Amino acid sequence: MSAKDRARIEQAAHELAKVRGLAEAQFRDDTERAFGGQGLAWDAVEPPVRAYYLNRAYDRVRPVSLTPEDLDGGSPGVVETIVALHRRRHDRASRIIRKATGAVLRVAAAAFILLVGWLAVTAPLSQSLQPIAAPSFLVLAADGQPIARRGAVRDAPVDVMKLPPHVGQAFVAIEDRRFFHHVGIDPWGVGRALFRNWRSGRVREGGSTISQQLAKTSFTGGERTMGRKAQEALITLWLEARLSKEQILSRYLSNVYFGNNIYGLRAAARYYFSVRPEQLTLAQAAMLAGLVNAPNRLAPNRNLAGAQRRGRLVLQAMADIGYVGEDRARRTRGAQLRLAPSDNLPTGTYFADWILAKVEQADQQEYGERRIATTLDRRLQRSAIHAFRRAGLGSRQAALVAMRPDGRIVAMLGGRDYARSPYNRATMGRRQSGSTFKLFVYLAALRSGMNPDSPIEDSPITIGRWTPRNASGTYRGKIPLRDAFAMSSNVAAVRLARQVGIGNVIRTARDLGVTAPIPNDPSIALGTSGVSLVEMTAAYAAVAAGRYPVTAQGLDEQQGEDQDFLAALLHRSPPMRSDPAFADMRAMLGSAVAGGTGRAAALPVATFGKTGTTQDSRDALFIGFAGDLVVGVWVGNDDNRPMNNVAGGGLPARIWRSFMMEALRLSEPPRPRKPPEEDEDEWKDDSLGETIGRVLRDLGVTE
Known part of the structure; x- marks a missing residue:
């Protein structure tokens, strides 16, 4: 018997004696009062009577080690009874403990089963054995030269069994030297990493195995939560159960990150x-193998010294394990490595963003780099950049789209600087088109049977509460359509739109490819509806081609390795149709440049185009064509603030001409300085400084 049990029995015996003594005394007092001073003997009384007095005494004493059952009516063998009672109590406690322990274990087992079930449902086990995801996109210009790369650069998976032995051994030596001896989770590796990190006072190495790294990078992502860690462990065990060590290592090598995307x-x-x-x-x-520890920091094209130091550590680890001999490791440490030249391609440009927005949604390729052949002409793209730099835009923004008459985009700028603002104003911005929209008004009139010499009234007009006005305030009375278009008469355009029908104007715009909303309102004759520059330029391309509709295209299905993929992406326009009215429309566009508001855009070759300026000079445009190029230029502020005396016949026309002179390789002829009489405010200079600069350039004093 233990000392603790003995002490408990002694205390119980003492308490029982105290209770019994108190009960006997109370019994004696009661019987003496009842029988006149002579009480009854305690041992002679019946057990129920003794039990009554013992229970009353128990309530008064309130013992610690006794229960009412221990009193047992005050029978003999007190110590033996107490010992037996304590034994029964001990056995009962043991049974209770065993039952409680069993219940806890059952609850824990049920919780574990539920946890594993939850992990199995939520963890992406279904993709654990599937191919690595999406490729990168390499955007090629028309000459096959790369101009941008988007997305992670991936390639087909490797099979470690087909690689030189030292390749897989290098990664195992530095990342998980017990890889072939654990079941995916390595307690020894975790302990070693914790100890070394504790000794160094900082995190020097992790305890994740190659299997765990594969589970994390391929299937659970980098989120650091308890749920993710549990899923990672489950997927690790799943991989170990389903794949051989060589297969796990092959998938790891096919998926691990090496910096530079x-x-x-x-x-x-x-x-x-x-x-x-x-x-x-x-x-x-x-x-x-050394890059895996810190790929962005150690990428050799940015930190060659750091990559070399880490590589020497890998060689030493291989020698420590016995994968290579010390002599070979020492010789290899002194080897000079020659890196491949880096292309340093941008991840995006205005044109590349426009192209890739269409490509990325449709691509289903599993590995490698998708090569996207496009129609962009790198020489013409440089010409566009040069034109912007020469323009003196100041704080204003600008956009330029150049295409062939069939819609193939050869140059695109969606702003002055992609790095500062990647928003593409050429394709995404829907600004008012101003008088460039008059193309549809006059083309609708020509379709209705009118001709360039048909008369139109150039006089004030009021429609309800709206009174459109010519910018110069000059009105010429009855004039031919040709002159009204060349001088960009606002009132003539409104009269003409009402005469041919607003619905016919809208229908003409739709025929030429405009998809933006157009209200059924006379004000659309002045270009009050928002249309993107690329759509407006494509509409002018239809007139240049003599067939409609023309759809802007940037993909070239005739070039590159993925012709079928590119062909499937190309937008198939409805069958193209000719229109006899286009010939007269081209003649009117020529008049607008030769003797109208577009004079500043005139080239040494036949030039066709139209200016456009919106209210308060918030937008200024010139769209036209010459040779085999159709070009649209827009100038404005992103916040729609008015510009200071900027009109379509000024800065945009000069940018257009600057680009076309370089693009068409034209030489500069002498130019007259006196402008013709204009109606729309297209000849206003941007500022005195810009006027002086333009005169100096024309005189050959400065560029």
Whole structure:
């Protein structure tokens, strides 16, 4: 018997004696009063009577180690009874403990089963054995030269069994040297990492195995939560159960990140060394294995010294394990590695963003780099950039679209500086088109049977509460359509739109490819509806081509490796139709440049175009064509603030001409300085400084 049990029994015996003594005394007092001073003997009384007095005494004493059951009517063998009672109590407590323990274990088991079930449902086990996701896109100009790269650079997976042994060994040595000996989770590795991190006072290494890294990077993402860690562990065990160690290592090498948005060993070998993974030398493999620890910081094209130091650590780890000999490791550490030249391609440009928005949604390729052949002409794109730089835009924004008459985009600028503002004003902005919209008004009139010499009244008009006015305040009475269009008479355009019908004007715009909303209102004759520059330029391209509709295209299905993919993406326009009215419309566009508001855009070759200026000079445009190029230029402020005396016949026309002179390789002829009489405010200079600068350039004093 233990000392604790003995002490408990002694205390119980003491309490029982106290209770019994108190009960006997109370019994004696009661019987003496009842029988006149002579009480009854305690032992002679019946057990129920003794039990009554014992219970009363128990309530007064309130013992610690006794229960009412322990009193047992005050029978003999007190100590033995107490010992037996305590034994029964101990057995009962043991049974209670066993039952409670069993219940807890059952609850824990049920909770564990539920947890595993939840993880199995929420963890992406279904993709654990599926291919690695989406490729990158390499955008090519019309000459096949790359101009932009978008997305992670991935390539086809590798098979470690087909690689030189030192390739896989380099990654195992530095990332998970017990890879072939654990079941996916390595307690020894975790303990070693914790100890080394504690000794160094900072995090020097992690405890994740290669299997865990694969589970995290491929299937659960980088989120650091308890739920994600549990899913990671479950997927790790799933991978270990379903795949061999060689298969796990192959998938790891096919998916691991190497910096510079490069994923997978095949892409990394090509990007950094221009070799296939089967051709990697020991030094190259060691450097690539070393990048995994901090890929962005150690990328050799940015930190060659750091990548070399890490590569030497990998070689030492390989020697420590016995993968390579000390002599070979020492010789390899001194090897000089030659990196492949870096292309440093941008991830986006105005044109590339426009193209990739269509491509990325449709692509289903699993691996590699999708090469997107486009229609962009790099020489013409440079000409557009030069034209913007020469223009003196100041704080204003601008956009330019150049296309062939069939709609193939050859140059595009959606703003002055993509790095500062990637918003594409050429394709995404729907600003008022001003008088460039008059193309549809006059073309609708020509379709109705009128001709360039048909008369139209150029005089004030009031429609309800609206009174449109000519910008110059000059009205000429009855004039031919040709002159009204060339001088951009506002009142004549409104009269003409009402005469041919607003619905016919809208129908003409739709025929030429305008998809933006157009209200059924006479004010649309002055270009009050918002239309993108690329759609307006495509409409002018239809007139240049003599057929409609023309749809702006940037993909070239005749070039590149993915012709079927590109052909499927190309927008198929309705069958093109000719229109006899286009010939007269071209003649009127020529008049607008030769002797109208577009004179500043005139080239040494036949030039056709139209100016446009919206109210308070908030937008200024020139759209026209010459040779085999159709070009639209817009100038304005992003916040729609008015510009200071900027009109379509001024700055936009000069940008248009500057681009076309370089694009068409034209030489500069002598130019008359006196402008013709104008009606729309298209000849207003932007500022005195810009006027002086333009005169000096024309005189050859400065560019």
